[in-house]
């Protein structure tokens with residue numbers, strides 16, 4: 417995959433030279449090029465912004481340098497058509513499935529806005545995607561691009577050594593991943609759940625599924641509404657909700673719809689663990 421990033425702060429993208437993404441680049445699994453938008457300006461001050469039409473605070477990035485930069489970069493490989501991504505808090509939420517979709521492309525260009533953002537006309541002319549990494553406002557698109565490039569790159573074939581770890585990640589099956597443990601077996605008086613040391617792989621898989629369901633139910637119950645749940649899954653969800661209510665006065669819970677309803681009422685939280693849960697995170 418080829419990735420181009422256009423920014424007025426190329427040094428901000430230097431983390432892409434490090435760790436997993438840096439290693440992927442050095443192994444030619446991804447080719448990442450960073451470009452300084454100011455290279456496509458023609459005035460002595462290398463101006464990329466101007467005041468907003470209609471008044472108001474801040475500055476807006478002018479369309480001409482963006483258009484010139486994108487034309488130039490695209491012309492470097494006429495045989496391919498890139499997918500152009502503009503990070504913006506006003507965009508569509510970035511998710512794991514969005515990352516997977518972008519990982520299918522063979523060329524991505526990220527356009528890092530600054531100030532009040534990029535002139536809407538050049539966004540309309542070029543952007544295939546306008547993506548938000550969350551409901552908060554950053555100072556620029558560089559950090560959002562780092563987030564997206566890392567999430568996409570680790571899905572490229574060969575990048576993550578043990579590809580199975582990707583398969584079990586949070587969101588891969590629509591659930592949050594449960595807690596994980598390593599040696600020592602007891603740390604500061606806290607023991608690793610016995611089941612994980614049992615060698616019974618079927619029981620371990622079941623336990624992990626249940627932990628994932630409990631955690632998702634407590635922290636992101638709306639995710640449960642988007643996936644198929646077996647009867648066994650539903651029983652885990654129901655017991656989690658009952659436990660979160662102290663096993664108490666609420667009517668019996670029959671399914672995910674109830675979980676979501678209760679969650680929407682704001683009455684479910686990281687409450688007490690369902691009985692039988694061995695994880696320290698559940699106690």
Ligand SMILES: C[S@@+](CC[C@H](N)C(=O)[O-])C[C@H]1O[C@@H](n2cnc3c(N)ncnc32)[C@H](O)[C@@H]1O
Nearest residue numbers: 503504505529533548549553554555556557560
């Ligand atoms: C200060 S923000 C502009 C915010 C803009 N006035 C708005 O409210 O939508 C400057 C740049 O940071 C980037 N940015 C800020 N928050 C972001 C987010 N949550 N997701 C993606 N990009 C973001 C975008 O590139 C944006 O153009």
